[in-house]
Amino acid sequence: MMGKLQHSVYALLFISLSVTILYVSREFLIPLTLAGILAMLFVGLCDKLEKKGISRALSALIAVILLLLGIGTIVFLLTWQLNDLTTNIDGMKQRLISLFQNLKDWINESFDISSNQQDEIIKEQGGSSEGAGSMLASFATGMLDALVNMILIIVYIYLFLYYRSRIKKFILKLVPFNQEQKAKKVLQQSTRVSQQYLSGLALMILALWIMYGIGFTLVGVENALFFAILCGILEIVPFVGNITGTSITVLAVIAQGGQTDQIIGVIVVYLIVQFLQTYILEPLIVGEQVNINPLFTIMVLVLGELIWGIAGMVLAIPLLGIVKIICDNIPALMPYGYLIGTDRKKKTNLIDKIKSSFSK
Secondary structure (H helix, E strand, C coil), X not given: CHHHHHHHHHHHHHHHHHHHHHHHCHXXXXXXXXXXXXXXXXXXXXXXXXXXCCCHHHHHHHHHHHHHHHHHHHHHHHHHHHHHHHHCHHHHHHHHHHHXXXXXXXXXXXXXXXXXXXXXXXXXXHHXXXXXXXXXXXXXXXXXXXXXXXXXXXXXXXXXXXXXXXXXXXXXXXXXXXXXXXXXXXXXXXXXXXXXXXXXXXXXXXXXXXXXXXXXXXXCCCCHHHHHHHHHHHHHCCCHHHHHHHHHHHHHHXXXXXXXXXXXXXXXXXXXXXXXXXHHHHHHHHCCCCCCCHHHHHHHHHHHHHHHCHHHHHHHHHHHHHHHHHHHHCXXXXXXXXHXXXXXXXXXXXXXXXXXXXXX
C-alpha cells in the first residue's frame, strides 16, 4: 500500500516539475516540439524515398519542400481572397463607424452617458495614440518573432528527419537491453499516432474548406472562400477554432451590411458543418487514433493554453496521445494510461481503410 502511495507521490512531483519546466522553457520548447511532431508526419515518406536510393539529406529536403509548398498554397489562397476583401474595406469601415455611432447613441439614451463621456472612458482604458503606437510596436515584434520561429521550425524539421536514426538509437540506449523491443514498439506507435492525427487533421481541414465554402456562398457571404479557408485553418485549435472562425465571419457579414437572414444563415451553416464533422467526418477520417476520453481532452487543452498559449492547444492532443502510449507500456504508469483513455473500441480511419483496400 505504502509502495503504491509512494509511486503516486513521485508521479505527482514529476508532473509538477515537468509543468514548471515546460512553462519556463516555452520559448525554446514550442518550436522544437512543433517541429518534432511535424517531422513524424514525413518519416514514412523519407523511408520510402531512401529505399529507392535517394540520400537521407535529399529525402529530408524533399519533405521540407513539400511542407513549404503546402503552407505556401494556403498563404496564396488567403492572400488572393484578401486582395478582393480589401477592395470592400472602405465600405466595411463606414458601416462599422455607423454601427459604432448607433451603439453610442443607444448607450446615451439608455444610461445617460454622452458621446464625449464615452470617448473619455475609452481614452482612460488605453485608447490614446500612445496606446495605439504601443500596440503597433507589439504587433511588429510579434510578427518578427513568428518569422524567426517559422525559420527555426523548418530547420528543426530538416535536422530531425536527417538525424532520426541517431535519435532513435539514443533513446534505445537509454533503456535496458531486455526492454529494447518494448521501446521500439513505443517509438513506432508514437510516430504512427502523430502521423494519423496530422494527416487526418489535414483531410478534415480540406473537407471543412469545401463545406464552409459551399455554405457561405449559398448564404451570400462576400469573399466566402476567404472565410471558409479561415474557418478550416482554425480547426487546428480544437473546440475554440470553429467558434472563433464563425464569430469572425458573423462580424464580417455585419460589417458588410448583411441582413439578419444572412447572419442566421452563417450560424445555420456552422451548426450543419459541426453536425457533419462530429458524426460523419471525424469517425470516417480521423477515427479515435489518439484514444483519449473527452474529460482529459478538455483538461489538456486548458492546461496547454495556460502553459504554451495557442501553440499549447494545437500540440496538446498529439502530445497527450504519445504520453498515453508511454503509460500503456510501462507497468508503473499503466493506471494513468487507463485513466486518460477510453473503453470505446478504436475505429479505423479513412486513410487506413484506403490502405487496407489496396493491400488486399
